[in-house]
Amino acid sequence: MEQQKLETEKPVMSYSKLNTYLTCSMKYKYKYIDKIEAPKSLSLLFGTVVHNVIRAWNIGNLEPTQVKEATTAIWQEQLNKTNIENALDAIITASMDKSIELLDGYFKLDRPKPDGTELYLTREADGIVLEGYIDGIFKDGNLVDYKTSSYRWKEERAGVELQPSFYALLLDSNDLTFYFDILIKTKTPTYQLLNIHITNSDTTNTLKLVKTITQCIQNKIYYPIHSSIYCNPGFCEYYGTCYCP
Numbered sequence: 378m379e380q381q382k383l384e385t386e387k388p389v390m391s392y393s394k395l396n397t398y399l400t401c402s403m404k405y406k407y408k409y410i411d412k413i414e415a416p417k418s419l420s421l422l423f424g425t426v427v428h429n430v431i432r433a434w435n436i437g438n439l440e441p442t443q444v445k446e447a448t449t450a451i452w453q454e455q456l457n458k459t460n461i462e463n464a465l466d467a468i469i470t471a472s473m474d475k476s477i478e479l480l481d482g483y484f485k486l487d488r489p490k491p492d493g494t495e496l497y498l499t500r501e502a503d504g505i506v507l508e509g510y511i512d513g514i515f516k517d518g519n520l521v522d523y524k525t526s527s528y529r530w531k532e533e534r535a536g537v538e539l540q541p542s543f544y545a546l547l548l549d550s551n552d553l554t555f556y557f558d559i560l561i562k563t564k565t566p567t568y569q570l571l572n573i574h575i576t577n578s579d580t581t582n583t584l585k586l587v588k589t590i591t592q593c594i595q596n597k598i599y600y601p602i603h604s605s606i607y608c609n610p611g612f613c614e615y616y617g618t619c620y621c622p
């Protein structure tokens with residue numbers, strides 16, 4: 378997916394930026410201010426490949442018999458343009474096989490296809506430009522986001538994620554259902570469909586949070602939190618840059 382370049386002097390906030398800042402403001406600085414290129418993990422690449430195949434399926438460019446061939450081609454395309462850190466060929470091959478198995482099983486579920494896929498949206502709210510890509514939108518305005526995970530999500534997690542209310546804010550909607558369609562990389566693939574209904578109070582609170590974090594960024598407030606559970610080489614691609622024990 379080609380990233381859009383937004384030309385504006387106003388502050389711009391996406392869900393990804395917001396989530397990164399809340400996870401670790403120093404990570405935000407490395408990624409969005411200093412623009413330090415970090416090697417991608419195989420797990421991140423796995424998610425990108427699965428997203429691209431689901432997109433092709435949703436727009437009707439893929440038959441069930443073509444899943445293996447299409448997934449392999451997308452892996453090759455991604456591997457050619459990505460610097461993968463510490464991945465042996467055998468591990469890459471195992472990941473490719475796992476993604477094919479996961480997608481084959483997923484398409485057999487015959488989930489309803491969204492009416493719009495990978496839509497880039499932007500709108501201004503209180504002087505801040507909100508932007509984001511929506512995985513899928515249905516005719517009734519409800520949204521779906523595809524996730525890959527190594528484990529099952531707890532049911533309550535859908536209710537604490539910020540992404541649904543951020544996307545509702547982006548759509549200027551105070552009444553929508555957001556679905557997390559999760560493909561789980563267990564030995565035998567499993568699948569979860571969780572949802573959360575977003576109302577006015579959710580979007581109001583998220584806009585307040587967006588304004589607060591935008592102010593922190595404008596005031597250049599960045600600091601490392603090495604005590605965080607997210608501060609480890611498996612989760613933070615800047616660990617090698619940042620961590621000085």
Ligand code: SF4
Binds near residue numbers: 403404603619
């Ligand atoms: S290594 Fe830790 S403190 Fe440094 S950017 Fe990553 S998460 Fe933040």
